[in-house]
Amino acid sequence: MDTFIQLVVNGLGKGAVYALLALGFVVVFKATEVVNFAVGSLVLFGGYLVYVLRDVIGWYGAAAVGIVGAALVGLFIERLCAAARGADQNSLALLTIGVDVIITEEIVRRVGAAIPFIGDPFDARPILIGNVAIFRTQAIALVVGLVLITAFFLAFRYTDWGVAMRAQAENREAAALMGIRSSRVTATAWLIAGALAGVAVLFMATQDFSGAGLGRGTHAIALIAFPAAIIGGLDSTAGAVVGGIIVGLTESLSAQYISFDFSKSAVFLVMLVVLVVRPSGLFGTKELSRV
């Protein structure tokens, strides 16, 4: 029983981080219908800034710069997408793949032989409650995640910006006619996705979370956010949270009760099953095609 509880704790903790990444996907998708394949490079960029600057301006300062930096890269990608006139959603998604390849290679090259861990204040100091260990990184990620996600829900519902986002997601032309500047909504969406990636990496490139520092492994973890977003539904923020938790739990429970090497495939297979049963994800809106 202890093992089961520990596995659930592990899964929830990682699920919170997956939810953050998935939220970034959803925000971009709602605003633009583009799938952001470059999430891995946003994560790496933010993490790299923290790694390089933490000895210079302290961890908290570096973390802030990392988040802002990742947000700016998100904005840069948005500008590229805007510049690609006449390209449809699939082509833009492929554009993000191209950007991802470049940024990832460059950062991995710069990191070189080092194994940079960037969770300094809270990494590798677990809290033991009875027979169950709670990894501090995971716990903080859960709290931060909850705060951010709640902030998002409130923003979507009550702020002008949130209304503008929802309007644009619902019907772009009508929203434009109502005076909503589409480019501004899109730009803020990408900024937010970048910022979320910058927050997520603070928890991902740690001993507690991934056992690896910043590197190709971090990029690989960002990939797991895909099924999380897809399971929840690419245009549902609530779905992102649910999806993240499902993925985290599937990962940890299948690692123990089926086999570890199956756990990665397990996550994608769950995604496949959800897609076949509900093609737009658990909470996504169904796509209707206009004739």
Next chain:
Amino acid sequence: MIRGRSKAIAAGALALVLAACGSTADTGAGATGAGGIKTDKGVTDTTISLGIMGDTSGVFKNLGAAINAGNQLWVDDVNAKGGICNRQLKLEVVDHGYKADTAKTLYPQLEPKVLGIVQLLGSPVLAALKQNLIDDNMTAAPASWSSQILNNPNIMMIGTTYDLEIVNGMAYLQQQGLIKDGDTVGHIYIDGEYGGNGLLGSKYYAGVHKLNVKEAKITSTDNDLTNIVTGFKGDGVKAIVLTTTPGQSASALAANQALALNVPVLGNNPTFDPALLKTPAAGALGNLYVAASSAPFSSETPKAAEIAAAYKAKYPGSPLNGGVDVGYVEGLVWQSVLTKACENKDLSRAGVQTALKSLNSVKTDDLVAELDYSSPGSPPTRGVYIAKVDAKAEGGLTEVAPLFTAPDVAGYKAPFQK
């Protein structure tokens, strides 16, 4: 019309080709060089060229750089003493970045220039080049110690294989009273030639000592082993065996400590990298024992100390790890082979093979245990160096049992042993 013209021209091209056809006469590639010695490729009257197919830009670049340096230090030492067979040694270095595709493309460039390969790093690379080595009768010393590759006649294994490293390691743990007959142990292994080979060792030892082995198979890029160690804790393991990469070992060790399991952990050479001592897992590494076929960097064995000093002098600032000893040993084995081939007056590729198989006691100044190549298919030696992690030692490891050979290893039959 257009199609017809294209076809006509294509037919014309084929006709040209057919007209130029012929057949190779069966020309022998051998020649006789200075001193009446038979040679084919890679040997001139003044030089013997050996190749390196290593990794200095991929996942093993730290280790690869050190092994390359070890090879070079050996070459420098040999050349300073007059070379072999009155010829100076020369290295041709290729970097494949641990990618089989890259190695496959680069190999044809290297092959005509060298007599043999003094270092071939990477099991996927070795698997991809296996046929090439056989086709070209090229002998290679792999920086890979799996007994699964001993069925390849062109391989020169330079130490104990992974399975035997684990058997010795487990015997050491039992000797120290850390495990006993009937215990449960966990083994995390990378699916593949390296990890899977280590598993053969732990299963053999478990069979002899009635241990219960809980296996956990992972891939080489999995980095978070917390869930596995959680499971092990539930199973009540008394020790954990690792045949994983350094990052993965750190994850397992950190979980071992964080979950308050705190059992001894056994790994072999590839499981440890001194860079881990600078990561958050550093505090958890104290439980790790490393059983490796070659000496750790800080070993007090005289030859090892000499190499360490030379390495630091020639390559200041380079990573300090056991790779430099590996590289030097590869060289020493080649030295024995080339010396014997020279005695036989045959420095051709076939001559190298003949010389290799006739050697049954190659000494390497105790860098590894004595090697015997006269039974292909069987590991050439069965002893290991056992070391513990020590932040104060250079290279991060302090040896606790040099040239340890457990009685159980004699009974182990490697997959291709006859």
Next chain:
Amino acid sequence: MSDTLTKAPPQAPTRPWAKIIGTAVLLVVLVLLPVLVGSHVAYLKLAQYVLIGAVGGIGLTLIVGQAGQLSLAHPFFLLLGAVSYAVLAGDPAETPDLVSLHWPPMLAVIGAVIICGLVGLAFAPVAGRVRGIYLGVASLSLVFLGLWLGQSLGILTGGTGSGRPPPTFSLFGFPFSNTTPAPTIAGVAIQKQQRLWYLFLAFAVLAYVLARGAVRGRIGRAWRAVRDNEAAAAAMGVSVARIKAGAFTISSAYAGLAGVMTALWLDLVKPDENEFTGNYSLTVSIAFLAIVIIGGLGSVPGAVVGAMVVYGLQQFFLLGANEFGWFAGAQFGGLSAVILAAFIYGLAVVLVVLFEPGGAAAIGRRLAASLSRKEQR
């Protein structure tokens, strides 16, 4: 998707001289390549590698560009093709622990291609349920499935440790391996690598011709109808489900052939150790997508150009690094051949989407149009 993609091929070519002469010269060069390369066999390996990318790329451009179905599952079918070939043609005497059916190699190649086509067909119903980018991500799951099956079904695949050797290809008793004596062309011995070149060339030409035929024919029109507007296509009597199924079948068959070629090129059939590095990994997924984008979605000749950029450049830089000492600073964190090649094709993808969404095909058409305009003056 319609604006940026290949339109139906133009009907009446203007003056075909340039095209005929160009094609002829190309054919002559390709057939004589082993002679031109001589003893620098490494460049022949590079050319073979480009052909693998071309065959796979053609398959992917058909399904993504012509039929409009985003698929990231190519590496799964490459693995399936390679393993099927090894299992069907394997010699039980050489690999006693593994399933080996000892078919004649040519039959085994055909069998492998058919198996891949059938499995692609089996995946097609998912394409019916799931659309657009969701389909792309769903197809990713096949790559992970391939990773896991490759590891678990060791009796078929040989396991991730050492894999299994691919059976030597031979046609009517003529083996595609080193023999003595060997036939020569203009003094150059035609051994294993040269023979494999001709085999790959034959496969690639066949793949190319079939694909061009499909694109220009009824199938191509049906694909483009489904891609541009499914509802309209259905209204016109096109069976959308059948067309999608057909597209998946054909593209997986192409990937299967590319897989067989990979096995012969590498002299090894070995499932990957992880999902990111290796011949059947996500990196390969992305590389094929890059081939298709750079070449121009839906363009068959474009896929060949894309393969030259994505598959060819990297190997070319590596050979140059070795022979001429390029990238000498790479060991100390500088730019290595592999990284530079990745930069180039990442950048190429970005530039193509930004400035010329039709890819190399569109650039080629514009060049051809401006050339023929010059001729007419």
